[in-house]
Amino acid sequence: MIVKRANLSFWERLYLPALLSGLQVTWRHFSRTFFAGKKVTMEYPEQKWVVPEGYRGAPYLVRDQSGDTKCVSCQLCEFVCPPKAIKIIPPGSSGKPAERANAEKMPAEFEINMLRCIFCGFCQEVCPEEAIFLQRDYSLTGLSRGEMIYDKEKLLALGGTHAGVQKWKHKLDEAKEQETFPVKG
Amino acid sequence: MSTPATTDIKPAPAAPPPIEKIKIKVDGREIEVPKMMPDWQGKPQPTTMLQACQLAAQEVPHYCYHPKLPIAGNCRMCLVEFGTPAMGPDRKPVLNEDGSSKIAKSVLPYEPGTPRGAIACATPISPGMEIYPNSPATKQMREAVLESLLINHPLDCPICDQAGECKLQEYSVEHGQSQSHFVEAKVHKPKAVDLGPRIVLDDERCILCTRCIRFTKDIAGDDALGIVNRGSYSTIAAWKEGAFDNNYTLNTVDLCPVGALTSKDFRFQMRVWFMKETKSLCTSCGTGCNVIVGSREEKVYRYEPRQNDAVNSTWMCDSGRLNYKWINRDDRLKDVVVRGQKSTWAAALKEISEKLAKAASGSVAVLASARQTNEELYLLSKLAKKLGAVTDSVPRVGEGDKLLVSADKNSNTNGAKLTGIASAEMGSNLKKIADGIRSGAIKTLVVFGEDVTKHGIGADLLAKLETIIVSDILPNATTATAHILLPGCAHAEKRGSFTNVKGRVQKFMKAVEPKGDARSEWEVLHELVHNVTGQNGFSSIEGLFNQMAKEVPAFAGLEWAKLGDTGVTVPI
Helix, strand or coil: CCCCCCCCCHHHHCCHHHHHHHHHHHHHHHHHHHCCCCCCCCCCCCCCCCCCCCCCCCEEECECCCCCECCCCCCHHHHHCCCCCEEEECCCCCCCCCCCCCCCCCCCEEEEECCCCCCCCHHHHHCCCCCEEECCCCCCCCCCCHHHEECHHHHHHHHCECCCCCHHHHHHHHHHHHHCCCCCC | CCCCCCCCCCCCCCCCCCCCEEEEEECCEEEEEECEEECCCCCEEECEHHHHHHHCCCCCCCCCCCCCCCCCCCCCCCEEEEEEECECCCCCECECCCCCECEEECEECCEEEEECCEECCCCECCCCCEEECCCHHHHHHHHHHHHHHCCCCCCCHHHCCCCCCCHHHHHHHHHCCCCCCCCCCCCCCCCCEEEECCEEECCCCCCCCCHHHHHHHHHCCCCCEEEECCHHHCEEEECCCCCCCCCCCCHHHHHCCCCCEEECCCCCCCCHHHCEEEEEECCCCCCCCEEEEEEECCEEEEEEECCECCCCECCCCHHHHCCCHHHHCCCCCCCEEECCEEECHHHHHHHHHHHHHHCCCCCEEEEECCCCCHHHHHHHHHHHHHHCCEEECCCCECCCCCCCCCCECCCCHHHHHHCCCCCCCCCCHHHHHHHHHHHCCCCEEEEECCCHHHCCCCHHHHHHCCEEEEEECCCCHHHHHCCEEEECCCHHHCCEEEECCCCEEEEECCCCCCCCCCCCHHHHHHHHHHHHHCCCCCCCHHHHHHHHHHHCHHHCCCCHHHHCCCCEECCC
């Protein structure tokens, strides 16, 4: 296929005007930062960018408003995790009883290998207990591979609190109410 | 009505009586089904709609129905719409214009426009019947039943061990609806009730199908369970707290379609969807119950019974089911040890081969456990024959019961007898071996899977031997004295076959990798037999089994592939 070359006018054939108009953008940004002092870059490691809400950063475990571990060790996140970054050790029959009343189960150990994690958010999506959330941490560093495997204590400490529906507490309250007679509601 | 179809035919031993068949229509497709089919005890009973649907490859969801339990018909899950040929006042079928008989669908007697279902599990079929397992009315009935079953169900799937193999979950997805009409608070019932030493009950999850009650009453013969209280407060209970303690209680965990009955042993150990399922056998006694080994990441978590009507139906005993923990034990033998030094298979096998090849006829004794596989015992007997060795196994007699547990605690007594390793009366050669060692005639002892110090060959006798070659799985007094110690495999770590007390040859598959340096005994023996006898064999378990079937008369005609999942019975 032959493309017909467009006929350029004299002004266009001069070439320099187009170059100068391009440089205008560069000049505008230069004068804005140099003369008006409006900086657009950051001193990165010292200054950190605050990511917007909904950013998919590192997944951490959260506690409820009573300070209890929300995770019940259902292992759905471990199952759904595409890079197999999550490893949960269930409590077993003789394990420590759950912190929160009524939900009989909580993980004996919960590990996320942050080197493996691809921050896809499947774990948060699949969690039936609202116990794991992708938070706003985006720069995770460590001096060894072992350091990058975050255990339950670390994940809970970093995760903070998520005040949601306390369904196990609600169930317990409901059950307690039914023990009085006549049954209400 | 329940007269067997065969009564009017004179029994002829050669030809089986013809099976009387009925023509019915399932989901619009005409099929012929037998008029009588075996019930839970195997007695012929009129075929039910559920059985007919199964023959037509149409699944009817059900909770309380189980092919090996008496029919209760209380869960209502198997409700289906059906119709029968309409009869005129003259007791003759009403015909359509095209000559086919007109079908009268079952309807509510007081509301003729509304379809009325019948429970497929307990309704016998009749000639010309039409069953509609996929009709809109059937679907509506299923939705309603599921909604009703879920009124008080706690929906605590995240902490429920049954999640993943729960019929309530499965049917809710397949046949249920996402919304419930009920807004009332759920009735809360006791959780984590101690029903017996191996069973936990969660009353909230129970759908009162009574499978557990029927099993323990009619199969295990221990009428320990029942329902107490009424209406929404009905709960399963043992006659006394913690009294559900017979040796078959864990079968109720398999039977329970929901997570009401769970195993204490498996409680909160692992989610079932991670489990790799391997067809295997229980090795705790001579019955050889068919099991499924559940394992994840090279760790065995549980045994579950696998159906084999010739051996264990769909059950197994608790003691056999829980006898798997030794596979995961930390003190398993993992290294090849030659005179106290860690060695390699190549070096150890070379040494053994040279020793055995040089050994004078009659100077070697072979003691192989009747818990080894047929193939291993066959190779050992081949080796023993070449060496002119005295051989035997150790008998183990314990207590049996009427249902499944055999008094023979060896998993392969018949295998040991048929391959010629065990003497005619098992254990009678043990004394001969002990005497041989004492007199100095026997210089080399080959032990596979037994602690001989417990069976008349004490440490003083072992000290007299020139060479002790031992293969075992766990350390014991004999492995401690071994000159050459070979780490062996648990049955879950290799393939092979056992012959049970009734002569059923059954194969089992590999579930997990052997620990450490351990290798399947048959692989090791195959190499030894090759080195010592000079005969080449088969290096695959299939070939080895087929070779054994050719050489051992009792196994004549068998093939690995023909054993299938449930095995073949040989005369013993």
